[in-house]
Amino acid sequence: MRTTETESAPDTSTATGGTFEGPLAGVRVIDLSKILAGPYATMSLADLGAEVIKVEHPDGGDPTRAWGPPMVGPDATYFHAANHSKKSVTIDLKSDRGQAQVHKLLADADVLVENFRPGSSLQTIFDYKELAAKFPHLVILHISAYGDHGPMRDEPGYDMVAQARGGLMSLTGEAGGPPMKAGFAMGDLGAGLFGIIGIVSALFERSRTGKGQYLTTSLYEGQLALHVNWATNYFADGKRPHALGSGHPNLVPYQAYPAADDxxxxxxxxxxxxxxxxxxxxxxxxxxxxxxxxxxxxxxxxxxxxxxxxxxxxxxxxxxxxxxxxxxxxxxxxIKHLDEVYADPQTEALGMVQTVDHPTAGPMRQVAFPVNFNGLRPPVRSAPPELGADTDDILGAADHPHPATTGA
The missing domain is CATH 3.30.1540.10 (formyl-coa transferase, domain 3)
Structure with missing residues (x-):
C-alpha cells in the first residue's frame, strides 16, 4: 500500500449519491494478466478503490481488444467488459528493458496478478520465488487452467475447456440432450472471484505479518468449488449426476414451466x-x-x-x-432477456449500470460492482483504457517510486 503524509485517496461521487472511499484505496495492483479471469479480478479490485496498472504488449495488447465485433471505439466490447477503472501501459515483458520496468513498478506495488502458462518463458522470467525474495511485501496471484500440481498442470485452457473438464457442461442443458456450456463464462469468472478472495485475505494477513505471499488458483479448481450440492449428492450415493434442464437435483418444483404464452x-x-x-x-x-x-x-x-x-x-x-x-x-x-433486464426499474434503482466517458467512443455504460458499502455503490471511475494510454505517465513515475510499505 502506497502512502505518504500528503497523499490520500479522493472521495468519489457514486451513482447512488454520497461519496465512496474504496476499502482498497492506496493499494497498487500490477496486472500482467489477459483475457478474462485475471482482468475481471483486477477490475473488481479497481472498483474497490485500488490503483490498477494493466501491462500489455505494445503489439495489440490484451487479445480481447480484438475479440469482436461488436466494437466500441478501437476495442471490442469483450475487452470493455473486464477492464474499466484501470490504467494501461505497454511493455515488452520479454525484453531486458521491459523486465526492468516491471520490477520498478513492483517495488511500489502491493499486488501482482498474472496468468502465465506454466512452464512458459514469461513464468520463468517472472519466477515467483525470485519476486518474493526481492519484494517480500508483494502479494502474487497466479491463475492457470488446471492448477500448479498434477498431470494437467502444463495444459492450456480457455473457459469452455474448463467447463467441459470440470463437469459443468455435463450438468447444463436439457436431460438427454447434447452438452452445453453455461451462458456465463463460469470457468473464468469462478477463478477470478476466488482470486479476489485470496488477494484480499492475503492483504489482511500482511497487515499483521508485514509479508506478502504467493497465491494460486485455476479455472478447474474454481469449477470444483462451485459444484457444491452436486458434489455432495455424488459423494453420498455414488450416482453420476446428469443435466436436468432448468430443474434442481434436490428440490421439486424448482424449474421453468410453460405458461400459455411463454x-x-x-x-x-x-x-x-x-x-x-x-x-x-x-x-x-x-x-x-x-x-x-x-x-x-x-x-x-x-x-x-x-x-x-x-x-x-x-x-x-x-x-x-x-x-x-x-x-x-x-x-x-x-425469464427476461438482457434488453429487458437493463430496462428493468429494479436495475435502475440499484444503480448497477453507470456511464463513463471513453476518450474516443464517448459515453459508455458499464456494470458496477455488486456490493454496497454503507449504502454506497462503488463507482466505475473511468472507462476501459486505450492501449498504452498511461505509459508515459506511469513509467516516468516508476523512475521515482514511493517506498513500499508493509501495511495492507
Missing part, C-alpha cells in the same frame, strides 16, 4: 410453499396427496409432479401467474 420459473424451497402453490393454482388435491406432501416425495415423483403442474400452468399467461404468485408470496419470475 416459460417462467417457480422456486419452491419448503413444504409450506408447496401447499400455497397448489392452493393458488386451484389444485388443492395435489397438495393434499401424501405422495407429494414432502420435498422428498416430490423429488422421487419429479416427472409426475412436473407434468401435473405444467397441465394447469399452460392455461394462463406468464403475467397472470407471476402476479398471482407474487400476491401469494410464492417465489416466481418471468
Amino acid at each position: 416459460y417462467f420459473v417457480i422456486a419452491i424451497g419448503n413444504d409450506s410453499l408447496w401447499q400455497q402453490l397448489c392452493t393458488a393454482i386451484g389444485r388443492p388435491g395435489l397438495g393434499e396427496d401424501e405422495r407429494f406432501a414432502t420435498n422428498r416425495g416430490r423429488v422421487i415423483n419429479r416427472e409426475y409432479v412436473n407434468e401435473e403442474l405444467s397441465r394447469t400452468l399452460r392455461t394462463k399467461t406468464v403475467d397472470h401467474w407471476c402476479a398471482l404468485f407474487s400476491a401469494a408470496g410464492i417465489p416466481a419470475a418471468p
Whole structure:
C-alpha cells in the first residue's frame, strides 16, 4: 500500500449519491494478466478503490481488444467488459528493458496478478520465488487452467475447456440432450472471484505479518468449488449426476414451466410453499396427496409432479401467474432477456449500470460492482483504457517510486 503524509485517496461521487472511499484505496495492483479471469479480478479490485496498472504488449495488447465485433471505439466490447477503472501501459515483458520496468513498478506495488502458462518463458522470467525474495511485501496471484500440481498442470485452457473438464457442461442443458456450456463464462469468472478472495485475505494477513505471499488458483479448481450440492449428492450415493434442464437435483418444483404464452420459473424451497402453490393454482388435491406432501416425495415423483403442474400452468399467461404468485408470496419470475433486464426499474434503482466517458467512443455504460458499502455503490471511475494510454505517465513515475510499505 502506497502512502505518504500528503497523499490520500479522493472521495468519489457514486451513482447512488454520497461519496465512496474504496476499502482498497492506496493499494497498487500490477496486472500482467489477459483475457478474462485475471482482468475481471483486477477490475473488481479497481472498483474497490485500488490503483490498477494493466501491462500489455505494445503489439495489440490484451487479445480481447480484438475479440469482436461488436466494437466500441478501437476495442471490442469483450475487452470493455473486464477492464474499466484501470490504467494501461505497454511493455515488452520479454525484453531486458521491459523486465526492468516491471520490477520498478513492483517495488511500489502491493499486488501482482498474472496468468502465465506454466512452464512458459514469461513464468520463468517472472519466477515467483525470485519476486518474493526481492519484494517480500508483494502479494502474487497466479491463475492457470488446471492448477500448479498434477498431470494437467502444463495444459492450456480457455473457459469452455474448463467447463467441459470440470463437469459443468455435463450438468447444463436439457436431460438427454447434447452438452452445453453455461451462458456465463463460469470457468473464468469462478477463478477470478476466488482470486479476489485470496488477494484480499492475503492483504489482511500482511497487515499483521508485514509479508506478502504467493497465491494460486485455476479455472478447474474454481469449477470444483462451485459444484457444491452436486458434489455432495455424488459423494453420498455414488450416482453420476446428469443435466436436468432448468430443474434442481434436490428440490421439486424448482424449474421453468410453460405458461400459455411463454416459460417462467417457480422456486419452491419448503413444504409450506408447496401447499400455497397448489392452493393458488386451484389444485388443492395435489397438495393434499401424501405422495407429494414432502420435498422428498416430490423429488422421487419429479416427472409426475412436473407434468401435473405444467397441465394447469399452460392455461394462463406468464403475467397472470407471476402476479398471482407474487400476491401469494410464492417465489416466481418471468425469464427476461438482457434488453429487458437493463430496462428493468429494479436495475435502475440499484444503480448497477453507470456511464463513463471513453476518450474516443464517448459515453459508455458499464456494470458496477455488486456490493454496497454503507449504502454506497462503488463507482466505475473511468472507462476501459486505450492501449498504452498511461505509459508515459506511469513509467516516468516508476523512475521515482514511493517506498513500499508493509501495511495492507
